[in-house]
Amino acid sequence: MNVIRYDDHFNANEWFIVISLFVGTLLVLLLPARFTIKTTSLYLMFGVFFGFFFDHTLSVFPVSFYVINDSSTFEVMDFLSHVMYAPYSYLFFYLYDFFHIKLRFSPMYILVWALVSVGFERFAVYLGVFHYQHGYKIYYSFVIYLLVKSSWVTFYRMIQSYGEKQF
């Protein structure tokens, strides 16, 4: 298998990940606590897992729609780029809970977050975090964001209703 390599330097894409992680962590720490520690950990984990799930489905064979960061091999920065999603998912759940968003307004909330996510991804592509290939377009990501955010709202409601129930 051929390894694709874009560069070997610590440049814009790495800085974007480091700064995003730093700002995100600061945000999580500074926001007043709204959930139990367990629920907070879970909401942080949502972003990381879904990042892993989609990036390791779409960026590997058979589709290989994009390369993450400097090369097609798995690097520490790739791992951190997934961890970067943790504060992002936390903020999604935090604001959803904070504004007491009703189910009928959820699609609007999901759409706003999907558009914001596409904006961030566009910026990340510009900085070299993602390198699209095989005809992948950012519009495809928009659909994925809509699906992910919709599932997050479903999960949020499940956790709120049955989160503490033992099975």
Next chain:
Amino acid sequence: MVSLAVLALVACFVMIVFAIIPKGFTLTEMFFLYFLIGIFTITLFTILDVNLHWVPLTRNIEGSFAMYICRFIVIPFEILMSVCVLHSHLKTRWRWGLSAAILLLLCVEDRIYLWFGLIVFRRWNEFYSALMYGGFMVFIWGIARWFVGLGRGGFKNT
């Protein structure tokens, strides 16, 4: 479509067993553990395949989809089941015995992936696989013990 169908069937059996057994965890804990196991499974598979080339995965479409099932359902849910068993109030020999049975099942499934050509062992063998799965189970069990005790009597400012 044999490998995909077989893996889907295996995944279905795993889900049936998982749905039946008493888990002993809350939904929040189970989601957390599943996500964690999923992340580690994906990371391990990717490093062994893409970085080290020790366990290369098939490049055909059917096989790739079969491996998605394996990575996101079969392995994570079996590891999660073993953690449920290790965390249960069963007698020690039962807990370790059942976990060993799950470990054996994971090794048998590795053989199935090899038969179907979904993976190839290069600088790797079944003993390493068993070690990896065993270590993985114990590691996640340790995390589960920590997570269950996390924030006991915690806060909720809503």
